[in-house]
Amino acid sequence: MKTVNEVSKQTGVSIRTLQYYDEIGLLKPSVRTEAGYRLYDDAGLERLQQILLFRELEFSLAEIRTILDAPNFDRAKALQQQIELLTLKRERLDRIIAFAREIQQKGEMNMNFEAFDTAKLDEYAARAKAEWGGTKEYAEYAEKAKGRSDMDQKQIAADFMQIFAEFGRLRESGAADGEVMNLVRTLQDFISEHYYQCSNETLAGLGAMYAAEGEFKANIDKAGGEGTADYVSKAIAAYCRQA
Numbered sequence: 001m002k003t004v005n006e007v008s009k010q011t012g013v014s015i016r017t018l019q020y021y022d023e024i025g026l027l028k029p030s031v032r033t034e035a036g037y038r039l040y041d042d043a044g045l046e047r048l049q050q051i052l053l054f055r056e057l058e059f060s061l062a063e064i065r066t067i068l069d070a071p072n073f074d075r076a077k078a079l080q081q082q083i084e085l086l087t088l089k090r091e092r093l094d095r096i097i098a099f100a101r102e103i104q105q106k107g108e109m110n111m112n113f114e115a116f117d118t119a120k121l122d123e124y125a126a127r128a129k130a131e132w133g134g135t136k137e138y139a140e141y142a143e144k145a146k147g148r149s150d151m152d153q154k155q156i157a158a159d160f161m162q163i164f165a166e167f168g169r170l171r172e173s174g175a176a177d178g179e180v181m182n183l184v185r186t187l188q189d190f191i192s193e194h195y196y197q198c199s200n201e202t203l204a205g206l207g208a209m210y211a212a213e214g215e216f217k218a219n220i221d222k223a224g225g226e227g228t229a230d231y232v233s234k235a236i237a238a239y240c241r242q243a
Contacts, residue, residue, distance in 0.1 A: 001030065001031065001039040001040065001041055002039065002040050002041075002045070003037060003038070003039060003040075004018050004019070004029070004037070004038040004039075004040070007040050007045065007048070011045075011048060011052075013048065013052070018038070019038075021048075021051070021061075022038065024061065024065070024150065025065065025150050025153055025154055026051065026061055026064065026065045026068075027044065027047055027048055027051060028044075029044065030043065030044045041218075042218070043218035043219060043222070046218075047068065050064075050068055050075060050078060051064055051068070053078055053079065053081075053082040054067065054068075054078065056082060056085060056086070057081065057082070057085060066141065066142055066145055069145075069153070069157065070141050070195060070196075073216075074209075095114075140195075140196040140197065141195045141196045144194065144195070144196075156194050159190070160190065160194070161219065161220075161223040162223070163183065163186060163187050163190060164219075164220045164223040164224045164228060164229075164232065165223045165224050166183055166224075167180075167183060167220075167224050167228055167231060167232050167235065168223065168224020168225040168228040168231075169224070170183065171224070171225065171227060171228060171231050175231065175234035175235045175237075175238045176235070176238040176239075176242075180235050180238075181235070181238070181239050181242070183235070184203075184235050184236055184238075184239040185239070187203075187232075187236075188200075188203050188239075191203075191206075200239075200240050200243045203236055203239070203240060204236065204237065204240045206236070207232065207233045207235075207236030207237055207240070208233065210229045210232050210233050210236075211229055211230050211232075211233035216229070217229040220232060
């Protein structure tokens with residue numbers, strides 16, 4: 001666990017910004033001590049990385065929160081986009097440095113401003129935003145989330161994690177047990193009601209994602225105990241096979 005001061009020093013994000021992210025529900029501390037101190041675990045730091053990646057893509061904080069809280073957020077895809085964007089930024093910076101050196105060496109002004117062109121960067125960022133915001137699921141979730149208060153969002157997130165806590169309670173049962181299958185149906189219905197229409201195909205994809213390393217697995221295991229994410233993934237696979 002790291003304190004808010006340690007996280008600030010490690011990441012360069014100001015303490016005030018971290019406090020603001022907490023206030024708007026974008027990045028909640030993993031634990032808050034009785035004295036009120038914010039503490040962040042590895043899952044919290046991973047979420048902060050994702051926030052910073054999307055800030056580089058010039059997404060608004062509201063857009064970032066909607067994307068990160070969606071059940072089908074693809075961290076690997078976001079990282080690939082970040083790499084592409086940083087590469088474009090580096091290429092542009094290299095051109096500007098070369099341009100400045102040319103002026104220095106020649107001792108005269110160069111009226112060519114092509115080095116400052118941001119067209120490629122702008123085009124890629126726009127394409128990335130369209131890709132994230134253009135899916136049917138994202139559009140449906142964004143529409144549902146639009147009229148919700150921060151309190152509503154927090155309650156939905158808490159209720160979502162409570163379902164995984166129930167999976168943790170049933171971990172000793174077989175993945176295809178009747179009670180477990182009912183709980184998978186509850187999970188599917190919850191996603192359809194609060195996020196987007198969750199077909200069996202969509203659910204199967206989510207099940208695979210839950211078992212993959214990353215924030216979702218860490219959060220599910222935190223809610224239901226170690227091994228819960230893998231158990232949920234197996235239960236979802238069994239449910240979809242029966243459908």
